[in-house]
Amino acid sequence: MIYFTEIITDIRQMPTFLPRSLEEFKKAAAESGMEQAVPDFVFVTGDSYVDHPSFAPALLGKLLWVNGFSVGIIDRPNLNRPDAMGVFSEPRLGFLVSSGCVDSMVNNYTVALKKRARDSYAPASKAGRRPDRAVTAYCTAIRQLYGDVPIIIGGLEASLRRLGHYDYWSNSVRESVLLESCADICVYGMGERQILAIANALSSGVNVSDINYVDGTVWRTGDADKIPTDTFFLPDFARIKTDKAIYAKSFKTQYDNMSWQTAKVLCERYRTAYIVQNPPAVPLTRAEMDFVYGLSYVRKPHPTYEDVPSVEEVRFSIISSRGCFGGCAFCALTFHQGRHVESRSHESIIKEALEITEMNDFKGYIHDVGGPTANFRSPSCKKSVTDGHCTSRRCLAPSPCKQLDVDHKEYLDLLRKLRGLPKIKKVFIRSGIRFDYIMADKNEEFMRELVEHHISGQLKVAPEHVSDRVLRHMGKPPNDVYVRFKARYERLNGKLGKKQFLVPYLMSGHPGSGLNEAIELALYLHESGITPEQVQDFYPTPGTVATCMYYTGVDPLTGEKVYVARTAHEKAMQRALIQYKNPKNRQLVIQALMQAGRRDLIQKLLRGRF
Numbered sequence: 001m002i003y004f005t006e007i008i009t010d011i012r013q014m015p016t017f018l019p020r021s022l023e024e025f026k027k028a029a030a031e032s033g034m035e036q037a038v039p040d041f042v043f044v045t046g047d048s049y050v051d052h053p054s055f056a057p058a059l060l061g062k063l064l065w066v067n068g069f070s071v072g073i074i075d076r077p078n079l080n081r082p083d084a085m086g087v088f089s090e091p092r093l094g095f096l097v098s099s100g101c102v103d104s105m106v107n108n109y110t111v112a113l114k115k116r117a118r119d120s121y122a123p124a125s126k127a128g129r130r131p132d133r134a135v136t137a138y139c140t141a142i143r144q145l146y147g148d149v150p151i152i153i154g155g156l157e158a159s160l161r162r163l164g165h166y167d168y169w170s171n172s173v174r175e176s177v178l179l180e181s182c183a184d185i186c187v188y189g190m191g192e193r194q195i196l197a198i199a200n201a202l203s204s205g206v207n208v209s210d211i212n213y214v215d216g217t218v219w220r221t222g223d224a225d226k227i228p229t230d231t232f233f234l235p236d237f238a239r240i241k242t243d244k245a246i247y248a249k250s251f252k253t254q255y256d257n258m259s260w261q262t263a264k265v266l267c268e269r270y271r272t273a274y275i276v277q278n279p280p281a282v283p284l285t286r287a288e289m290d291f292v293y294g295l296s297y298v299r300k301p302h303p304t305y306e307d308v309p310s311v312e313e314v315r316f317s318i319i320s321s322r323g324c325f326g327g328c329a330f331c332a333l334t335f336h337q338g339r340h341v342e343s344r345s346h347e348s349i350i351k352e353a354l355e356i357t358e359m360n361d362f363k364g365y366i367h368d369v370g371g372p373t374a375n376f377r378s379p380s381c382k383k384s385v386t387d388g389h390c391t392s393r394r395c396l397a398p399s400p401c402k403q404l405d406v407d408h409k410e411y412l413d414l415l416r417k418l419r420g421l422p423k424i425k426k427v428f429i430r431s432g433i434r435f436d437y438i439m440a441d442k443n444e445e446f447m448r449e450l451v452e453h454h455i456s457g458q459l460k461v462a463p464e465h466v467s468d469r470v471l472r473h474m475g476k477p478p479n480d481v482y483v484r485f486k487a488r489y490e491r492l493n494g495k496l497g498k499k500q501f502l503v504p505y506l507m508s509g510h511p512g513s514g515l516n517e518a519i520e521l522a523l524y525l526h527e528s529g530i531t532p533e534q535v536q537d538f539y540p541t542p543g544t545v546a547t548c549m550y551y552t553g554v555d556p557l558t559g560e561k562v563y564v565a566r567t568a569h570e571k572a573m574q575r576a577l578i579q580y581k582n583p584k585n586r587q588l589v590i591q592a593l594m595q596a597g598r599r600d601l602i603q604k605l606l607r608g609r610f
Contacts, residue, residue: 259388
C-alpha cells in the first residue's frame with residue numbers, strides 16, 4: 001500500500017501548467033531540476049487540459065510531479081494524424097490513458113443513440129474530436145507508434161469496463177477493456193495510490209507484466225499459475241455473454257466485492273487469457289486528501305484554450321468529500337469510488353476557499369462545497385469502517401438503517417466558517433443533497449440554515465419518481481419521504497420569508513417503470529401543479545445495478561424479475577407523460593393513455609392544452 005509519507009512537499013517544483021509540448025516540457029523539467037529529454041509519463045485524455053483538481057490529468061499529473069516523476073499531457077489527440085501520440089516521443093516509463101471525465105460513448109451519443117452536437121469538455125463545446133470508445137482508440141494509436149511501451153488505463157470509461165459488461169450502444173456483452181485496448185494495467189476507482197505504486201515499480205525496473213499486486217488495479221495474464229490461490233473465479237466470459245441469469249449473478253459478485261476490507265481477488269476467464277481484478281485500493285485518509293487537493297492548481301484551462309465550458313461549473317467550487325453510500329441503482333459511483341465516504345479537513349477547505357477569493361474574476365460566490373453527495377461527510381456507520389458495507393441492504397432505502405450515523409453538525413460548522421470568510425458573499429450547495437438523509441436527522445438546524453443561506457433561488461433534489469414500485473428498484477426511499485421533505489422545505493421558506501423553489505429531478509424509463517407507473521407520475525405532477533424542467537431518460541451505462549436490470553430483466557441484488565421498457569416508442573411515451581403539458585407530446589400522451597386503458601384521463605391531462 002502506498003502512503004504519502006515521503007512525498008516532496010515543495011510545490012514550487014511543479015510547473016504552473018503541465019506541459020503540452022516538448023518545448024514546454026524541456027522548460028518545466030529544467031525549472032524543476034530534472035535533466036530529462038522526455039517525460040517519465042505521457043497522460044493522454046479526451047478532455048481539454050484544465051488545471052483543476054476535478055480533472056484527473058491535473059490532479060494525478062501534479063501528484064506524480066511532486067513525487068519526482070515528470071508528466072506531459074496529450075489532450076484531445078487528433079487520431080487522423082499518424083503522429084498524434086508522438087508529441088513527446090516515447091516516454092521513459094509509459095503512457096497513462098483516459099477517455100476524460102466522461103465516458104466517451106455517453107459524451108458522444110444521447111440515450112436515443114443520436115450524435116450529440118456539443119462537447120462541454122472541448123473548446124467552445126465543439127464536438128467531434130473525441131473518438132467512440134476513446135480508451136481503446138487511444139491505446140491502439142499508441143501501440144501502432146510505439147509497440148510494447150507500458151500503457152496504464154484509468155478513469156470512468158476504463159474503470160466501469162474493467163470486466164465483461166453489457167454495452168448499450170452495441171446491445172451486447174463486451175469483453176474487458178483490457179483486452180479490447182491491449183493495455184497492460186487498468187486502474188479502477190480513484191487512482192492516487194495505484195499510480196504512485198505503478199510509477200515506483202516501473203522506475204525500479206519492474207516489468208509492467210509483473211506489476212500484478214497493486215490494489216485497485218486489473219491485470220491480464222495467459223498463465224494460470226500467476227493467479228493468486230485465494231482468487232474467486234467469476235463465470236467465464238463465454239457464459240455471461242450468452243446467459244443473462246449467469247451475467248446477473250456475476251455482476252452481484254462484483255458488486256459485493258467493492259469494500260476494500262473484505263473484497264476478494266476476482267478472475268474472469270477468456271478463451272486465451274485471464275482478467276484478474278485485485279481488491280479496491282484503500283481510500284485516501286483525510287491528511288492525504290488534504291495534500292492532493294492542496295497542490296497548486298491554476299483552476300483554468302491551459303492558455304492554449306480560451307473557452308472550455310465544463311470548467312465554469314467548478315472554477316469556484318470546492319470538492320470536500322469522496323464516495324457515496326446512497327446506493328442508487330442507476331448510479332455507477334459504487335462501482336467506481338465505492339460506498340465509503342472520506343472528506344477533507346476544514347483547514348484544507350478553508351485554505352482553498354481563501355485562494356479562490358484571490359482570483360481576479362471571483363465575484364464573491366462559492367458555487368458548491370460538496371462531493372458525490374454534498375451532505376455525506378463521513379462513513380455511514382462504524383461497522384462499515386472496520387467490516388465494509390453490508391451486501392444485504394442499502395444504508396438509506398427503503399428506510400434508513402438503524403446503524404446509520406445521521407449528523408450534519410460537522411458539515412454545518414464547515415459551511416458557517418466558509419460563509420464567514422472575507423470577500424465571500426454566499427456559499428451555495430449545488431452538488432447532490434440527499435433529502436432522505438436530511439429527513440432522518442432529528443435536528444432541523446441544517447435544513448433551516450440550508451434554506452436561509454445556501455440556496456440560489458431554487459433547490460434541486462432528485463426524488464426521481466413517485467411510484468414506490470419504481471423507487472424500490474431505483475434504491476430510493478418511498479415517495480412519502482419526498483412529500484414530507486417538500487412540506488418542511490415550504491414551511492421553512494415561509495418562516496424565513498423566502499421565496500425559493502424546489503426543483504425535482506425526474507427519470508423516465510427506469511427498470512420497473514411501465515406505462516401505469518408513468519401515468520402515476522403524470523397524475524402527481526398534474527395534481528401538484530409541477531411542470532418539470534428536466535426529465536432524464538434512463539441511460540444504461542456500464543457498472544450500474546439498473547443497467548444489469550435493463551439487460552437481464554432481473555434485479556441482481558435480489559433475484560427479483562423486473563419489468564423493462566425496451567422499445568424506443570414505449571420510452572418516448574413514458575417521457576411524454578411526464579411532460580404532458582408540452583404540445584409536442586400530445587399524440588404520444590394519448591397513445592400511452594389508450595394503451596394503458598386510461599381513456600378517462602385524456603381530458604383530465606390534456607384539457608385546455610391543445
